[in-house]
């Protein structure tokens with residue numbers, strides 16, 4: 001496909017593999033296997049598989065391949081491997097390359113399941129993991145050692161929207177030959193160019209903005225052809241984390257509208273954050289492109305726009321936050337994000353319930369904090385809904 005196409009064009013046309021019927025919409029190849037013309041052809045395919053040749057859906061499938069090609073061009077990566085969920089992607093990206101005795105440095109502010117993989121799973125197999133405050137470059141400098149094999153972080157953290165300086169941390173990691181793995185879910189591929197800034201491997205939960213309409217679980221790992229085909233594929237194809245062809249088709253169609261949706265959601269998120277900043281019932285409003293964000297300078301250089309997420313901290317703690325949540329009419333209480341529907345989450349009692357009070361406090365997860373994922377509804381309706389709910393705080 002044409003290299004000079006802009007994002008929206010690529011998101012509609014990139015990666016299409018038409019069958020002999022010349023269908024307009026991408027076909028769903030809902031098949032686990034593929035037939036060979038002869039015994040010799042089967043043998044040849046097992047020795048070396050061509051671009052348009054498939055063996056078994058756990059290894060790859062035409063619909064899944066269309067999705068992988070399309071998202072790889074969006075991210076500016078050489079190759080991609082789609083997975084059953086975002087967690088399958090995070091787990092495979094790390095486990096495929098690490099072995100007992102390796103050292104990993106990770107930011108501490110992580111999605112709960114990412115923390116589980118680093119803290120509980122990898123360490124059980126003899127990988128040493130050092131956690132740092134991801135916003136503190138001195139902490140990264142002190143933690144990264146000559147034997148550090150990988151560095152892991154979420155480019156924009158959940159739920160307090162702290163940024164990692166991707167370029168600076170990647171430079172530190174590369175100085176010792178470590179591989180940088182970045183979870184770019186919150187920042188989205190539209191606004192955060194993690195590979196351009198130095199990340200070697202980027203992972204997404206496609207469950208979030210890429211589906212964007214709350215239907216399917218999915219994930220993807222992006223990186224160099226060498227990493228994806230030599231390190232990741234052997235691990236994934238034998239351990240079974242493949243994306244289903246039907247889910248790949250949903251994600252492929254999700255990519256077509258990703259740029260339109262994320263831009264609309266981001267414009268609303270910015271309008272809501274700006275309008276609510278300084279509201280009498282709120283202790284703080286967190287949004288990367290608000291000048292009051294502690295990393296505003298980095299946020300405006302690293303992210304073209306502030307993204308689809310914000311967080312509000314209601315005066316009066318959990319009881320006040322619950323009153324606000326229960327008074328909302330358009331925003332639904334759920335724990336997904338990046339969806340067409342606006343969603344609110346109370347991290348302290350749901351996604352981060354497993355942590356103790358001190359751990360939550362260290363991450364800035366106060367009892368009054370509400371995470372807001374802004375959808376594609378009308379901005380004025382969303383603002384009116386938040387305002388009337390805050391009156392109940």
Ligand SMILES: *Cc1c(COP(=O)(O)O)cnc(C)c1O
Pocket residue numbers: 085086087088090111113114154158183185186205206207208217218219
């Ligand atoms: C949701 C999420 C994941 C996990 O993705 P699933 O598709 O739910 O497995 C990983 N990282 C981040 C930052 C997420 O928000």
